[in-house]
Amino acid sequence: MVVHCGRHFILTLTITQEPTEDKDEDNESDDKSGSESSLPSATKPSCPSSSVGAQAGFTVLSLVYSFCASDFNPSLRIFDIDGHEKTMKKAINVINKYHDPIIEKRVQQWRSNGGVNGEPEDILDVFISLKDDEGKPLLTIEEIKAQSAELIFEVVDNPSNTVEWAMAEMLNQPDILQKAIDELDRVIGPHRLVKESDFPNLPYMRACAREALRLHPISPFNLPHVSSIDSTVAGFFIPKGSQVLVSRVGLSRNPKVWEDPMRFNPDRHLNEKNVDLAEPELRFISFSIGRRGCMGGQLGTAMTYMLLARVLHSFTWSLPAGEDSVNLSEEESSLFIAKPLHALAKPRLAFLEHL
Ligand code: HEM
The missing domain is CATH 1.10.630.10 (Cytochrome P450)
Structure with a gap:
């Protein structure tokens, strides 16, 4: 079983002692990915279960942290020399496609109840229910969308x-x-x-x-x-x-x-x-x-x-057969571990064995 957490596979949980083969799952993810092929492959997480939306999120993240010529000379921005702006817009559009309907539906629910939808149950409810000094909604729907996306980018990795x-x-x-x-x-x-x-x-x-x-x-x-x-x-x-x-x-x-x-x-x-x-x-x-x-x-x-x-x-942890240490090299273009960590995990708490 492969547990995905963040950008990489983080753990290969091998419930038996035999290492699992994740090749098929990788392929499956490619099949499912569909339109994600429009995103640069270097930014795709090797994750079997990640959605197109999540992959777009990782694209945004990688660009936020990457070197961009116009950050240093803003007059270059119109040329979009490194293509970041174009890629970023594409990724943001993908994210919006997933987030916007959820946010719009929730705003609609609050509005159709005259601005009262009971107690806020999650952060989206909080954003929608915030009021300014005159009792009007503090955030516009565009601001709620931006805040929600920012939260996801900040938390994910x-x-x-x-x-x-x-x-x-x-x-x-x-x-x-x-x-x-x-x-x-x-x-x-x-x-x-x-x-x-x-x-x-x-x-x-x-x-x-x-x-x-x-x-x-x-x-x-x-x-x-x-x-x-x-x-x-x-x-x-x-x-x-x-x-x-x-x-x-x-x-x-x-x-x-x-x-x-x-x-x-x-x-x-x-x-x-x-x-x-x-x-x-x-x-x-x-x-x-x-x-x-x-x-x-x-x-x-x-x-x-x-x-x-x-x-x-x-879990009791060990390295896959044939490996005597983890390669701690960083990716060339980032500080992520270059080769996502694979380790074998054997459950060690008896009361969890039935799971
Ligand atoms: C171990 C986990 C985390 C680390 C190491 C981390 C680290 C950081 C760092 C270094 C910044 C940039 C600060 C700056 O620009 O000076 C930041 C910004 C931010 N983080 Fe986190 N963060 C973590 C988890 C979270 C979580 C769980 C949330 C939300 C619930 C969050 C929300 C934010 C937001 C919204 C900002 C932007 C703040 C702003 O620009 O005003 N972060 N985080």
């Missing part, structure tokens, strides 16, 4: 990328893997699954997640920002209106800040006051800070911890 890298690094360092499993066994035991309330008691698991996020951020740079006033940072003058790109790897792999920075070493975080994914001192960028910082830090942290803790606690 960070936790899975972090956990995929954490697992890859830990499989290459069995002592670390074992230490995390020992902690989980000590705190949770064999008779139940990890719960959110366990996180405070799992500092080593949290340190593993934090270390993966430090060493393997999802993108080399933070999202572009524009300086709203003249400012001076570390002696460098940044005029108002400059586009500012902060290097995530420049911070997180800086040998002046991190000893032996390229080594995956969760222990380095155990002396922190609180081992967490958030990094308010910006020694690396996890959620960034300030007005444009991530609004989903707590949820993203919980998603990451839960995913990592449960895969570690619920």
Whole structure:
């Protein structure tokens, strides 16, 4: 069974000891993909179950983080030299095709009830029901659509990328893997699954997640920002209106800040006051800070911890036959792991065996 999470296959769960063959599933996905062939193949996740809409989302994400000449010289934009604008518009149209009817139907439901549709049950209800000071809808339907799409782009990849890298690094360092499993066994035991309330008691698991996020951020740079006033940072003058790109790897792999920075070493975080994914001192960028910082830090942290803790606690992990280590190379054009992680998982909690 192949479990997809984010952009890559993250786990090959082999319930028997034999590795499963995912070739057929890959083919199946190609068959199902239909119109996705219009998207650049380099941006397609190798995922059997991903929909055309999800693939368009990954296209958008890859372009957000990629180098684009007109970001640096806006007068070039009309030429669309790298073709990004065209590809982006195409991908956004695909996404809108899936999202718009859902959003429009929900707005219609709220409006047909005179603006009252009971208690908001999800984030879409919240967007629709927000009111300004005069009691009118705060967001237009176009703004709701944009907010909904942005939320999906922001959420989709960070936790899975972090956990995929954490697992890859830990499989290459069995002592670390074992230490995390020992902690989980000590705190949770064999008779139940990890719960959110366990996180405070799992500092080593949290340190593993934090270390993966430090060493393997999802993108080399933070999202572009524009300086709203003249400012001076570390002696460098940044005029108002400059586009500012902060290097995530420049911070997180800086040998002046991190000893032996390229080594995956969760222990380095155990002396922190609180081992967490958030990094308010910006020694690396996890959620960034300030007005444009991530609004989903707590949820993203919980998603990451839960995913990592449960895969570690619920399964015994090993490498596929014939492999003695995970290839930790990054993709040439991004920081994703170049060869999606495949590992074998054998259920280890007896009470789950009937599932
Ligand atoms: C481990 C998980 C996550 C990580 C590492 C992460 C990281 C980030 C980073 C680095 C930024 C850019 C901040 C900046 O531009 O300075 C960001 C922005 C954002 N994130 Fe997250 N994020 C995660 C999960 C989430 C979740 C779960 C949500 C929503 C529920 C979310 C919603 C957003 C939004 C809406 C923005 C844009 C904020 C803005 O531009 O004003 N993120 N995130």
